[in-house]
Amino acid sequence: MTCRVRFAPSPTGNLHIGGARTALFNYLFARKKGGKFILRIEDTDIERSTKEFEKSILEGMRWLEMEWDEGPIYQMQRMDRYKAKVQELLDAGKAYRCYCTAQELEAKRQLAMKEGRKPKYDGKCRDLEPRNPSTQERCSIRFKAPTEGTTVVHDICRGDVSFENKELDDLIIARSDGTPTYNFTVVVDDMDMQITHVIRGDDHINNTPRQILLYEALGFPLPQFAHLPMIFGPDKKKLSKRHGAVSVIEYQEQGFLPSAMQNYLARLGWAHGDQEIFTKEELIQAFDLEQVGKSPSVFDIEKLKWVNSQHMLKLSNDEIFDRTVPFLEKRGIKVNDRTMGIKAVTSERERGRTFDELAEISTFYFRDVIEFDPKSKDKWLNDEGKKTLSVLVERLSGIEDFSDHNIGEVFKKLIEETGKKMLDLAQPCRVALTGTTVSPGIYEVMAILGKDAVLNRFKRAIAA
Numbered sequence: 001m002t003c004r005v006r007f008a009p010s011p012t013g014n015l016h017i018g019g020a021r022t023a024l025f026n027y028l029f030a031r032k033k034g035g036k037f038i039l040r041i042e043d044t045d046i047e048r049s050t051k052e053f054e055k056s057i058l059e060g061m062r063w064l065e066m067e068w069d070e071g072p073i074y075q076m077q078r079m080d081r082y083k084a085k086v087q088e089l090l091d092a093g094k095a096y097r098c099y100c101t102a103q104e105l106e107a108k109r110q111l112a113m114k115e116g117r118k119p120k121y122d123g124k125c126r127d128l129e130p131r132n133p134s135t136q137e138r139c140s141i142r143f144k145a146p147t148e149g150t151t152v153v154h155d156i157c158r159g160d161v162s163f164e165n166k167e168l169d170d171l172i173i174a175r176s177d178g179t180p181t182y183n184f185t186v187v188v189d190d191m192d193m194q195i196t197h198v199i200r201g202d203d204h205i206n207n208t209p210r211q212i213l214l215y216e217a218l219g220f221p222l223p224q225f226a227h228l229p230m231i232f233g234p235d236k237k238k239l240s241k242r243h244g245a246v247s248v249i250e251y252q253e254q255g256f257l258p259s260a261m262q263n264y265l266a267r268l269g270w271a272h273g274d275q276e277i278f279t280k281e282e283l284i285q286a287f288d289l290e291q292v293g294k295s296p297s298v299f300d301i302e303k304l305k306w307v308n309s310q311h312m313l314k315l316s317n318d319e320i321f322d323r324t325v326p327f328l329e330k331r332g333i334k335v336n337d338r339t340m341g342i343k344a345v346t347s348e349r350e351r352g353r354t355f356d357e358l359a360e361i362s363t364f365y366f367r368d369v370i371e372f373d374p375k376s377k378d379k380w381l382n383d384e385g386k387k388t389l390s391v392l393v394e395r396l397s398g399i400e401d402f403s404d405h406n407i408g409e410v411f412k413k414l415i416e417e418t419g420k421k422m423l424d425l426a427q428p429c430r431v432a433l434t435g436t437t438v439s440p441g442i443y444e445v446m447a448i449l450g451k452d453a454v455l456n457r458f459k460r461a462i463a464a
Helices: 017-033 051-063 075-091 102-114 180-192 208-218 248-253 258-266 281-288 302-311 317-329 338-348 355-365 374-380 383-397 403-417 424-432 443-448 451-463
Strands: 004-007 037-040 068-074 095-097 138-145 150-155 160-162 172-174 196-199 224-228
Touching: 004 017, 017 224, 017 281, 017 443, 037 051, 037 075, 051 248, 068 075, 075 095, 075 138, 075 172, 075 208, 075 383, 095 317, 138 208, 138 258, 150 208, 150 224, 150 338, 172 338, 180 208, 180 338, 196 248, 196 403, 224 248, 248 258, 258 281, 281 383, 302 355, 317 355, 317 403, 338 355, 338 443, 374 424, 374 451, 383 403, 403 443, 443 451
Parallel strands: 004 037, 037 068, 196 224
Antiparallel strands: 095 138, 138 172, 150 160
């Protein structure tokens, strides 16, 4: 049978890190097995679902290069199907109408908690005689779950997990307004879409035994289950906005590569020997659900930046420049000289771990006026530093071919004449040209900026 998996986000928020990792594991598994990856939009939460969030989810999926084979399929377009399956269970005596009001149920819940009991439905309406539907009052529909025995979840990642049926109350499968509930719709959807493997976060593990019982009641074969470990922040708590960006789109806007995000997300809970850096093709070939661990993974932004830097290093200079340009433009910089721009941006490619970082540390090349870091200015643009710059203005003015080599020759000769260390010459230059004491090789920086820009910046620094 062809492997069929699904990713089923709810459009009540953006595609976040946890959801993206779940989607990725489904995607990799389907591609590894030569199966189908299906996108389903679970949009039955009418109050919270929005088209804006749906669009954001689809954009996030496309940015991560996870192409779906079928869908998007919308639950709201399948309401007649859910109602038919609810009626099927009612007709078979496997579901019943519950007339308990919300106030009654809340009172029972409060009493159970007060008495130290698990708050579960007491089955008051379970064995009532069916009433004439034409005269019945408002009611919900509950699934008549077995009260004895054990339901075992055979989980690819976690092994067997057992649940006592007596602990599982009679689940509401349709609310009093007629809308179906999550646990019911997901089972009907997965049956109709012939899903063979349900791969999702382990926050769903407690839903799984209830869904298994629904599968059995509806007479459909069970899919295989795989529950993925949670993703925590550095403080070992569930990843949230307090840990930084959790939306995938935010990482796109910060200048991360989709291949790097794929790589990093895949390694959150899954391992393949000691290998850290993967291409998409390598991930597909190597991925195995049985290699997914049970323990929660920790999201580390610094590790993600390192992974991104490794993927950036694989790009050509032209690609690096083209991807950095939008981030320069966000800073109000327009690069008119492409040749110079490529040299400028790629001179920093070893330090910039994202395109946003790369744009930030490259801006000094393109600004006419440099803002000096106060500490760097005080230390290196003192009287001695300005004297050094004055001498260099005189010496460098005479160079016709303003190349790395010729600039270097001027510095070497000055060191021989004065006995100064290279640091004492280079650092005043760095501060004058970049505003800080950190940059690529000073000869390279000067050659990229060009003779006129270098001399003008030295003169401004002297006058500062």
